[in-house]
Amino acid sequence: MDTESTYSGYSYYSGRSRGSHRHGERSKDRHKSRSKDSRSEKSVTINTPPAEPLLGDSAVRGEQVQDDNWGETTTAVTGTSEHSLSQEDIVRITKDLEDSVGLDCRRYFTLTLAVILGLLVFLTPLAFLVLPHLLWFDRLQPCGTACEGLFISVAFKLLILLLAVWALFFRAPRASLPRVYVFRALLAVLVLLFVLSYWLFYGMRILDSQDENYQGIVQYAVSLVDALLFIHYLAIVLLELRQLQPCFSVCVTRSTDGETRHYNLGQLSIQRAALAVLQHYYCDFPVHNPALLSASKSRAAKHLAGLKVYNVDAPAEGPGNNAAAAAAGLAHSQSRAMIAAAARRRDTSHNELYYEEAEHERRVRKRRARLVVAVEEAFTHIKRMQEEEQKKAPGDVMDPREAAQAIFPSMARALQKYLRTTKQQHCHSMESIQQHLAFCITNNMTPKAFLESYLSPGPTLQYGRDHWLARQWTLVSEASVTSGLKDGTVFLLKCVDFSLVVTSKTIPYIQMSEEYIDPKSHKFVLRLQSETSV
Amino acid sequence: MSFIPGQPVTAVVERVEIKKLFQGGNLILGFSIGGGIDQDPGQNPYSEDKSDKGIYVTRISPGGPADEAGLKMGDKIMQVNGWDMTMVTHDQARKKLTKKNESVVRLLVTRRSLEDAVKQSKGGYAQQ
Numbered sequence: 001m002d003t004e005s006t007y008s009g010y011s012y013y014s015g016r017s018r019g020s021h022r023h024g025e026r027s028k029d030r031h032k033s034r035s036k037d038s039r040s041e042k043s044v045t046i047n048t049p050p051a052e053p054l055l056g057d058s059a060v061r062g063e064q065v066q067d068d069n070w071g072e073t074t075t076a077v078t079g080t081s082e083h084s085l086s087q088e089d090i091v092r093i094t095k096d097l098e099d100s101v102g103l104d105c106r107r108y109f110t111l112t113l114a115v116i117l118g119l120l121v122f123l124t125p126l127a128f129l130v131l132p133h134l135l136w137f138d139r140l141q142p143c144g145t146a147c148e149g150l151f152i153s154v155a156f157k158l159l160i161l162l163l164a165v166w167a168l169f170f171r172a173p174r175a176s177l178p179r180v181y182v183f184r185a186l187l188a189v190l191v192l193l194f195v196l197s198y199w200l201f202y203g204m205r206i207l208d209s210q211d212e213n214y215q216g217i218v219q220y221a222v223s224l225v226d227a228l229l230f231i232h233y234l235a236i237v238l239l240e241l242r243q244l245q246p247c248f249s250v251c252v253t254r255s256t257d258g259e260t261r262h263y264n265l266g267q268l269s270i271q272r273a274a275l276a277v278l279q280h281y282y283c284d285f286p287v288h289n290p291a292l293l294s295a296s297k298s299r300a301a302k303h304l305a306g307l308k309v310y311n312v313d314a315p316a317e318g319p320g321n322n323a324a325a326a327a328a329g330l331a332h333s334q335s336r337a338m339i340a341a342a343a344r345r346r347d348t349s350h351n352e353l354y355y356e357e358a359e360h361e362r363r364v365r366k367r368r369a370r371l372v373v374a375v376e377e378a379f380t381h382i383k384r385m386q387e388e389e390q391k392k393a394p395g396d397v398m399d400p401r402e403a404a405q406a407i408f409p410s411m412a413r414a415l416q417k418y419l420r421t422t423k424q425q426h427c428h429s430m431e432s433i434q435q436h437l438a439f440c441i442t443n444n445m446t447p448k449a450f451l452e453s454y455l456s457p458g459p460t461l462q463y464g465r466d467h468w469l470a471r472q473w474t475l476v477s478e479a480s481v482t483s484g485l486k487d488g489t490v491f492l493l494k495c496v497d498f499s500l501v502v503t504s505k506t507i508p509y510i511q512m513s514e515e516y517i518d519p520k521s522h523k524f525v526l527r528l529q530s531e532t533s534v
Numbered sequence: 535m536s537f538i539p540g541q542p543v544t545a546v547v548e549r550v551e552i553k554k555l556f557q558g559g560n561l562i563l564g565f566s567i568g569g570g571i572d573q574d575p576g577q578n579p580y581s582e583d584k585s586d587k588g589i590y591v592t593r594i595s596p597g598g599p600a601d602e603a604g605l606k607m608g609d610k611i612m613q614v615n616g617w618d619m620t621m622v623t624h625d626q627a628r629k630k631l632t633k634k635n636e637s638v639v640r641l642l643v644t645r646r647s648l649e650d651a652v653k654q655s656k657g658g659y660a661q662q
Contacts, residue, residue: 530573530624531592533566534631 107176117188118165121228124195125154128202128221136210143215150218157225164232168239175278177271178475179482183238191231198224243268248485248504252277256293256498259285264507271481274493277502278473286457288498291423299349360421367418368455374414375447378407382441404438419454427463428454471495537586543620546652547612547642552603554637563631563639564598565591565605570624580608582646588612589619589627591643609643616640 129151132140206217243266250273253260261284265273382403398406415433419425433454440450453462475481476499477491485504493500537543554561569578571587580590591609594601611619614630622630631639 525574531566531568532624532628533593533595534563534628 113188114169117192120195121191122158122162124198125158125221125225128224129154129218131207132211132214132217135207136212139210139212140214141212143218147215147218150215150222154218154222154225157222157229161225161229161232164229168232168235175275177275179271182269182482187231187235187238191228194227194231242266243272247507248487249507250277250485250502250504252281253501254285254288254498255501256288256290261285265485265504267484269482269484270477270479270489270491271475273485273504274475274481274491274502277500278493281500282461283459285459287427287460287463289423289427289457290497291426299353302349303347364418364421367414367421371411371414371418372447372451374411375451378411379447379450381407381410384444400438400442401434403441404434408434408437415454424454424457427457429464432464545612545644546648547644548648550603550605550641550643552599552605552639552641554639555599561632561634561637562598563600564595565600566593567611567624567627567631568592570627571621572623581610586610587621589622589624605641605643606645609645611641611643613642614639
């Protein structure tokens with residue numbers, strides 16, 4: 001019943017009529033972001049080929065473009081106002097709720113496994129030491145100072161192991177990744193096998209034969225603790241040290257406005273590389289402002305809007321694939337005709353763009369000048385009171401919040417106008433501006449420092465929590481996400497408003513050679529005899 | 535023409551007076567100089583002592599004012615219009631020779647043949 005035959009992560013945006021497709025999809029995505037406010041953590045899930053977006057895709061298309069197959073697809077109401085939900089959104093929400101329940105179960109499962117393994121690891125040496133005492137106490141050979149020394153070493157090594165494991169593994173998880181962390185799983189299996197083999201040996205050689213040499217048993221326990229410390233060293237090298245040396249340079253581009261940054265990463269799996277990229281994204285990229293993109297979209301719509309294609313010959317009505325092939329051929333020829341006509345038309349939109357941008361630039365600069373003057377003047381109205389004055393004249397004394405409220409009205413208008421001109425007014429609420437002003441006054445900042453956060457868009461983390469909270473990221477990748485980064489790996493990190501395209505390249509092998517210069521070899525001579533005619 | 539460091543420089547000089555010729559918009563003298571305290575003295579083909587950094591005449595244009603006044607190639611210029619030329623840079627020497635408001639330059643030059651002539655006459659006198 002759907003019209004697409006194959007689905008892969010990248011073809012989600014390809015084909016069809018681009019302008020209308022994008023509009024409808026954007027409104028749909030905006031609804032999705034509103035419904036996600038209850039999720040309070042950032043999670044990355046992998047997008048294995050799903051079935052549900054196909055519903056939404058064809059429904060959006062159905063209302064805009066006359067399509068031969070529209071009778072065969074489901075028609076659903078797509079929301080045109082800001083506050084309505086469409087049917088596929090509801091489907092998607094329920095599916096996500098199921099997903100989230102699944103995720104929590106997985107997390108608790110992993111946690112319990114880890115706790116059980118940890119207890120096993122810590123109690124095994126103690127069990128080795130205590131069991132002979134419990135089982136055949138009377139036949140044990142007493143061992144004096146040597147054993148006591150070994151007891152102390154076991155105690156301290158266990159303490160060190162405890163602290164090291166706490167430092168490495170007991171950290172609050174910052175993200176939940178789609179696939180299991182391969183190295184950690186391997187290490188857990190290794191530790192389990194190791195401890196089990198020690199138990200096996202202990203059971204067969206010591207418990208069965210009831211060995212009386214207690215010192216040997218204690219030394220056996222010490223060797224176990226030593227080996228566990230070495231496995232912990234292996235864990236540090238595999239989990240922490242291996243990816244420190246930079247090997248790859250990744251280029252991260254935001255799909256909506258083209259902001260690009262480059263980062264150096266070490267040898268990581270794709271999902272961990274994606275996590276590192278996202279952590280850098282929140283600190284480095286300026287906040288995503290959809291209001292700035294509307295101009296290019298309207299221009300794009302205008303390019304094709306002036307042309308209308310009339311089909312003089314009736315499309316061949318035939319059964320089955322004949323109609324589909326005819327429809328496809330028709331769509332192709334239509335789009336080709338439109339492209340040819342658009343190319344031939346004398347387009348003066350570049351002129352409009354140039355003058356519009358120059359005008360906008362001028363307007364922004366004028367507003368900015370007014371804003372800077374207004375803020376500087378406002379800051380001169382208040383003065384920090386010194387200690388001695390505080391005791392003398394407790395008259396009209398204000399705390400920072402009241403002072404901010406007192407001087408805010410004189411700059412509010414200029415600031416509001418500036419934010420509206422640069423399309424940033426939705427990022428800052430009046431409350432946040434007053435809070436920022438009180439903060440600047442408390443810390444003796446100059447007006448320029450106060451204005452810095454409004455004159456240019458800052459990183460996403462700077463803005464209120466509703467901007468970056470409740471973010472669900474989807475990792476779209478052709479290669480398996482637990483495979484390592486390679487030269488030419490490309491993957492996508494999708495969120496509701498935009499996506500980040502990440503490509504990786506290896507840093508080239510550097511061949512360096514040395515050249516020795518003797519410090520006494522720096523010698524100079526005067527230039528050749530010059531001759532001048534007079 | 536060598537000098538002993540620390541002693542005053544003594545030389546037998548000839549007075550040469552050159553009238554500048556107006557040619558091609560400039561006042562020219564018709565010879566080329568080389569040398570100076572900022573130049574390499576070892577490259578000087580005319581000096582006896584290869585550490586001599588004085589100003590030497592390297593070329594005379596035939597038929598020019600210097601040629602008519604009797605300046606010879608290889609002469610060392612000791613003074614120009616009273617200005618010393620034994621311890622000057624190349625550019626300073628050029629400037630002293632090409633002053634626009636002077637139409638005549640009076641040089642004191644020395645050459646090997648002058649020394650030899652004086653020595654011969656002195657020696658001849660001593661013999662007598």
